[in-house]
Amino acid sequence: MGEGSGLRERKKLRTRHALIEAALELFLSKGYEQTTVSEIAAAADVSTRTFFSYFASKEEVIFHNAREGADRALTVIAEAAPGERAADLLGRVVATGFAAIDMDERVSREIAPINHLTMTVPSLRARGLLLLFDVQRELAEALHRACPDELSLTEASAAVGAVIGGAKLAAFVHMSHGASPEEMMRAGRAATAFALAALRASPPASRTSGPPAP
Amino acid sequence: MGEGSGLRERKKLRTRHALIEAALELFLSKGYEQTTVSEIAAAADVSTRTFFSYFASKEEVIFHNAREGADRALTVIAEAAPGERAADLLGRVVATGFAAIDMDERVSREIAPINHLTMTVPSLRARGLLLLFDVQRELAEALHRACPDELSLTEASAAVGAVIGGAKLAAFVHMSHGASPEEMMRAGRAATAFALAALRASPPASRTSGPPAP
DNA sequence: CAGAAAACTACATCGAATGCAAAATTACAA
DNA sequence: TTGTAATTTTGCATTCGATGTAGTTTTCTG
Numbered sequence: 001m002g003e004g005s006g007l008r009e010r011k012k013l014r015t016r017h018a019l020i021e022a023a024l025e026l027f028l029s030k031g032y033e034q035t036t037v038s039e040i041a042a043a044a045d046v047s048t049r050t051f052f053s054y055f056a057s058k059e060e061v062i063f064h065n066a067r068e069g070a071d072r073a074l075t076v077i078a079e080a081a082p083g084e085r086a087a088d089l090l091g092r093v094v095a096t097g098f099a100a101i102d103m104d105e106r107v108s109r110e111i112a113p114i115n116h117l118t119m120t121v122p123s124l125r126a127r128g129l130l131l132l133f134d135v136q137r138e139l140a141e142a143l144h145r146a147c148p149d150e151l152s153l154t155e156a157s158a159a160v161g162a163v164i165g166g167a168k169l170a171a172f173v174h175m176s177h178g179a180s181p182e183e184m185m186r187a188g189r190a191a192t193a194f195a196l197a198a199l200r201a202s203p204p205a206s207r208t209s210g211p212p213a214p
Numbered sequence: 215m216g217e218g219s220g221l222r223e224r225k226k227l228r229t230r231h232a233l234i235e236a237a238l239e240l241f242l243s244k245g246y247e248q249t250t251v252s253e254i255a256a257a258a259d260v261s262t263r264t265f266f267s268y269f270a271s272k273e274e275v276i277f278h279n280a281r282e283g284a285d286r287a288l289t290v291i292a293e294a295a296p297g298e299r300a301a302d303l304l305g306r307v308v309a310t311g312f313a314a315i316d317m318d319e320r321v322s323r324e325i326a327p328i329n330h331l332t333m334t335v336p337s338l339r340a341r342g343l344l345l346l347f348d349v350q351r352e353l354a355e356a357l358h359r360a361c362p363d364e365l366s367l368t369e370a371s372a373a374v375g376a377v378i379g380g381a382k383l384a385a386f387v388h389m390s391h392g393a394s395p396e397e398m399m400r401a402g403r404a405a406t407a408f409a410l411a412a413l414r415a416s417p418p419a420s421r422t423s424g425p426p427a428p
Numbered sequence: 429c430a431g432a433a434a435a436c437t438a439c440a441t442c443g444a445a446t447g448c449a450a451a452a453t454t455a456c457a458a
Numbered sequence: 459t460t461g462t463a464a465t466t467t468t469g470c471a472t473t474c475g476a477t478g479t480a481g482t483t484t485t486c487t488g
Contacts, residue, residue: 008454008465036443047468052445126340129347133339136383137390157387158380158405162412165379166372169350173371176351191372195412198376202412222434222485250474261437266476 016054018044023061028113032062032121059127062118070135072096077142086147086156087200090163093139094192098185112181119175132168136160159199166191230268232258237275242327246276246335273341276332284349286310291356300361300370301414304377307353308406312399326395333389346382350374373413380405 022043026035037058041051055061073093080089104111118124144156151159170191171184179187236257240249251272255265269275287307294303318325332338358370365373384405385398393401 006455011454012466037445038443049446049469050467053466056445058444122344125347126344129343130336130340133343133383133386136379137387140383140387153387153391154384154401154404155408157384157401158408161380161383161405162376162409165350165383166375169347169354169375169379170368170371172347173351173354173367177367187368187371190368191375194369194372195376198409198412198415201415202408220486225485226435251476252474263438263477264436267435270476272475 015044015046015050019046019051019054020061020064023058024110024114027062027117028110032117032124059124062114062124063127063131066131069097069100070138072100073135074138074142077139077146080146084147085200086143086150086159087196089143089146090159090199091192091196094163094167098189101185115181119172132164136164139164162199163192163195166195229258229260229264233260233265233268234275234278237272238324238328241276241331242324246331246338273338276328276338277341277345280345283311283314284345284352286314287349288352288356291353291360294360298361299414300357300364300373301410303357303360304373304413305406305410308377308381308403312403315399329395333386346378350378353378376413377406377409380409 019040023035023040026039026043037051038048040058040061041048044051055064073096076093076096077089101111118128140153140157140160143160144151144153147156167188171188174187175184233254237249237254240253240257251265252262254272254275255262258265269278287310290307290310291303315325332342354367354371354374357374358365358367361370381402385402388401389398
């Protein structure tokens with residue numbers, strides 16, 4: 001059957017792993033842009049062509065686990081208690097995200113330098129922002145679905161964009177000022193708290209006056 | 215002298231213009247990814263190599279005027295009245311940005327399809343987000359400098375990220391739901407108003423309790 | 429007009445990415 | 459086990475974006 005127990009499946013997983021390991025090691029030792037796909041493939045003992053049947057691009061090796069975090073966040077919203085406040089929900093989403101980072105950071109020390117790559121290498125920064133943006137789109141729609149009476153789609157987008165945009169920007173600004181990863185995380189959390197406090201204190205203007213946006 | 219009145223400077227401006235015109239026309243008629251740099255150069259009557267002495271990449275033709283908008287926004291903050299509220303300042307920044315779009319849209323109908331490219335072509339979307347993010351960094355630092363007593367750097371980052379992130383996400387979400395450009399703009403403005411209202415209503419928590427973030 | 433400075437051009441090259449068809453490998457059934 | 463179908467891997471060619479270089483043309487300046 002098409003389960004995960006065939007030799008074929010096992011081998012594919014193994015090469016995939018080998019490619020990721022080889023790529024990360026090379027990226028960290030000689031830099032992302034200085035590493036060619038050929039070198040990665042050679043280090044993983046496959047042909048260059050095969051690399052591209054596992055990853056659509058060189059960047060994808062870095063972001064191969066991006067979907068996990070997105071689904072985790074979406075799950076938090078999908079499992080919301082009926083009538084739960086959007087601000088509480090968003091708070092849990094971000095807290096869950098930060099917790100995952102914390103855990104990963106403890107589990108493996110190699111996450112930090114990889115994270116550093118995604119904030120310094122231009123092409124990775126761009127791809128990372130693109131992925132994050134698309135996740136925000138999903139979150140906004142999910143949040144609106146979860147709290148249709150509290151937030152219009154426009155408001156849900158504003159809320160998600162505000163909380164995540166603020167956190168990301170605060171973390172990045174602090175990083176570029178030479179802050180440690182811990183300080184970055186603290187700034188991100190503080191920005192989140194700031195945005196959430198503002199969101200909670202905000203009067204539900206569009207509920208009481210004027211037609212609700214679609 | 216090295217002024218703008220030499221034949222050399224004039225010619226350079228002319229080729230630059232020709233390259234932009236040729237590129238946009240090709241992008242709109244046959245698609246961004248389907249257009250090669252060679253074609254652009256040929257249409258502008260220069261060699262392919264010369265294209266890259268005017269623009270560092272194919273994407274840069276699309277974003278050649280990005281710096282303008284950024285400087286406009288930074289000017290608004292730099293010329294703030296002393297003691298002006300951050301929320302008012304941010305409101306003016308975004309309003310100025312929207313006004314510029316409005317004007318451009320009236321002046322030339324070709325801005326809309328180009329804007330559409332930057333929201334649908336993946337590589338352009340990524341580059342656009344990267345540029346916007348870097349502008350947000352500058353804005354956050356400028357806002358903190360303009361209102362050092364009202365907002366810490368973390369809070370300024372949160373505020374900027376919130377307002378702009380919310381507006382951008384709201385506009386994009388509406389676009390991907392098939393909204394017209396006008397509706398997109400409206401959603402963006404609404405999201406801005408939402409975030410600003412929240413910001414204004416927010417208690418200055420970090421001013422009254424706990425040490426201010428750096 | 430002559431020499432310096434700048435711009436343009438024609439290569440040559442590299443790396444990422446894709447298409448394709450021929451091996452090599454794995455799965456499965458007789 | 460063996461033959462065959464399905465799948466993966468591979469090598470090769472090719473396209474395109476981007477950069478380096480060296481030589482030619484154009485513009486500037488005195």
